[in-house]
Amino acid sequence: MRRKQIVSMAWQNMKQRRFRTSLTTLGVVIGITAIIGLASLGEGFRVTIKEQMEQGFELNVLTVMSGGLLTGVPSFFTEDDIQNISKIDGVVLATPLVQKSDVKLFNDNKNSTPLVMLAVDFSEFWTIYPDRLVFENGSLTQSTRNDTTVIGYNIQHPTEVESFANPGQNITIQMTLQRFPPRRENFTFNLAGTIAKSGAAGFINFDDAVFIPLETAQKVYNITSVDMIFVRLANPSYSDSVAKKIEERFGGSGEVRVLVPAAFLAQVETILNMLQIFLTAIASIALLVAGLGIMNIMTVSVMERTREIGILKAIGARSRTILTMFLTEAALIGFLGGILGVPLGYAVAQAMGQFLFRYSAQVTPERSIITGTRTHPITEISPVLTLEWAALAIGFAVGVSVLFGCYPARKASKLDPVKALRYE
Amino acid sequence: MGKVVVSALRGVSLKIEKGEFVAILGPSGSGKSTLLHVLGGLDRPDEGEVLIDGISLYKLNDNRLADVRLRKIGFVFQFFNLLPRLTSLRNVELPLTLADVSDRESTKKASEMLELVGLGDRVAHRPTELSGGEQQRVAIARALINDPKIVLADEPTGNLDTTTGGEIVHLMWRLNKEKGQTFVVVTHDPSVAENADRILFLKDGLIQGEKRGAGGVHH
Secondary structure (H helix, E strand, O other): OOHHHHHHHHHHHHHHOHHHHHHHHHHHHHHHHHHHHHHHHHHHHHHHHHHHHHHHOOOOEEEEEEOOOOOOOOOOEOHHHHHHHHOOOOEEEEEEEEEEOOEEEEEOOEEEOOOEEEEEOHHHHHHHOOOOOOEEEEOOOOOOOOOEEEEOHHHHOOOOOOOOOOOOOEEEEEEEEEOOOOEEEEEEEEEEEEEOOOOEEOOEEHHHEEEEEHHHHHHHHOOOOEOEEEEEEOOHHHHHHHHHHHHHHOOOOOOEEEEOHHHHHHHHHHHHHHHHHHHHHHHHHHHHHHHHHHHHHHHHHHHHOHHHHHHHHHOOOOHHHHHHHHHHHHHHHHHHHHHHHHHHHHHHHHHHHHHHHHHHHHHOOOOOOOOOOOOOOOOOOOOOOOHHHHHHHHHHHHHHHHHHHHHHHHHHHOOOHHHHHHOO | OOOOOOOOOOOOOOOOOOOOEEEEEOOOOOOHHHHHHHHOOOOOOOOOOOEEOOEEHHHOOHHHHHHHHHHOEEEEOOOOOOOOOOOHHHHHHHHHHHOOOOHHHHHHHHHHHHHHOOOOOOOOOOHHHOOHHHHHHHHHHHHHOOOOOEEEEEOOOOOOOHHHHHHHHHHHHHHHHHHOOEEEEEEOOHHHHOOOOEEEEEEOOEEEEEEEOOOOOOO
16 A cells, blocks of 8 residues: 555544544644743753853953952962963963952042952953953043053943043042051042943953052052963963963962853853753653553544454455554644644744743843843843754654554554454 | 353365355354355464465465455455445545555546446445445445455345345346356355355354355346
8 A cells, every 4th residue: 555545544534533633633732832832942041041151251261260269369379370371372361460349439529339449451451351341431542550540330320320430530549458457548540431331251240340550559559469360362262271281380289260261151051951951851741641642542543443444454454554554643643733833832932932031030130140241131032943943843743643653553453354343 | 261262163175166156055153254254364264274276375474365355355244344434436446545556547447346336326425325235336346346356245135125135146146247256155045045156055164065056047
């Protein structure tokens, strides 16, 4: 018997039991809808998070810190360390940074308390983050002096209408030189410019930072070493080798910590991938339930059609023909369910992507957990559905249907024709 | 309780010639249907063999046996056994479909066959829309469509009134003479058997005797 005729016969059978076929197919539709919905939403989520993460990290910048991330052992690295790191293959630039907290800014009657004061070599540091550190007002074009300062967006704009100071103005920075007992001193700096909203690079949020020259900080605080070294790579592919060499240089026993954005991103991506697999696996349960439905309905159908199977066998149908006929029915149900489920799943994902996160955006604080990497919280997720995914889902639907159709189809094909003919 | 072995047939030996019209007559429970099923390759006997054209049927595997049923044997049943959701035409086409004959050819052949059994105007009707006699004609058309050498009929008139039954028997007899196919008809009705070339009497699973029939001389 030719395939075309088997398919046409299977189709006739399904049409004959329209309501039952519809219900069985609906099971598959729901299963595929769940799979496609969650998978495409998950993929959209992954893409969105990845984009945000990439915005938050320069992949070609490594940050070298002392010890663990939060141990905060200050003033660790020397000028020699910086020189040595500069010489590692793949390193374009290594520049130091001193980080101080407990500072206060004054301008006339206005004052501000930045989260952090960053003492850097201006020209080098701006080379590390050329795209991130963009001036909103003013610039660093004129040669910097030892009293040059730059402030972050949130300091310049404490509210939407206010601004802290204008470029060219002198502002006062109060620094805490000693904590116990507290010893604070005021210094006058000239504001060179303010930075547009830039978000965070790794774990430092530039929006809440005030920048001063490194030498000034070293003189005021009477230090020679620095807290961190920022390393710009020729390209991100050097990340691992450079990080490894830096760690080796410092003994490799956790003395230093190198923040590798590429590795961090890879980790996040792994987690997101796992999440997506997990979601899809859960959704697959729905399809398995649908498979059981198919098995159930087909077993009933085989029983009902026992006599018909007997007739077919009596007039010369091979067992295999009967088997193929029933499997074809199962496959058609799976195919139909898949074809309908894919667009439905995508539509559900679209709706969920729009409404689910719109609600969650209302309860998310202004600054997201990824250290202010984005100015706006996620309000919607565009689900991502590739042709491969759609084809795979339909294939999966057909596969599961056929798998669950196997038992009843086999049962049908094994029927004894004489007994089947007697069946009432 | 163990399985009880019921022997429907207990040592039947018979030979049927090509083109013969044989009636097997016997009361119900005599083993007629079982004999017919065994002859037609539907029911593997525990012992013994069936030879068709020198081929021992039950030495064949299930697939080959199905092929023999498809190409060499046509069945006619008491309860017609048509597929209710198919039209007469599609019912008759079924064996051709199984035999991989093209749609066009099978439609043509099936229409001709329905014409031959006098149902040329009933091709598009489903079994439920046909009378018992008409349904049995469709079943006969289906049995003959693959041009089998042997037609086996199991109480073909058992579900029909006397007049219609007579017509069906006449139709089978006519086809036997026109096409030279071998007919084996199982019945409990002597009036159905009397026109056969040969009548075999079956009782308790054994052939008790035989006699020559009218051989259609009355027709």
